[in-house]
Amino acid sequence: MSLLDNLKAKLAPAKDKVSDLAQQHGDKVTHGLDKAAKVVDEKTKGKYSDKIQTGTGKAKGAMDRLAHKETDGATPPPDMPPPPPAP
Template sequence: MSFMDTLKDKLGMAKGKAGDLAEQHGDKVDSGIDKAAKTADSKTGGKYSDKIDTGADKARDAAGKLGDKGGRGTGDSL
């Protein structure tokens, strides 16, 4: 097995584990994203609220997709 094949296998396993964790702890992931967004918004004085909200929404969507599929099957990168 070549180095790249080994690396791809390890990445696939990591995505699977991340997906399992996201599925089991989705509420904690969402809570963490909300807390990080609120902190960032506070630190910037609300100047970038729209961008922070967009980033938080995208992070929630990515975590949701990862949890829904268990991190397997799409071939998309993390």
């Protein structure tokens, strides 16, 4: 078993716990992201609105990926490139 396989095996329980927490509290986190984005946008007087919206969208996307467990692991997340073909 390679080092990477050992690491994945040891981190699997943590990944499951994070995924469970994301499923339970995803709405609270999303609300917090929106609230933080609004405050930052107000403090910067709208100067960085587009960048704030982009960052908030990416954070929400990451939250969604954490909240949805992949049962078979065969389908990569939409923004991840497919794995290289086996030699």
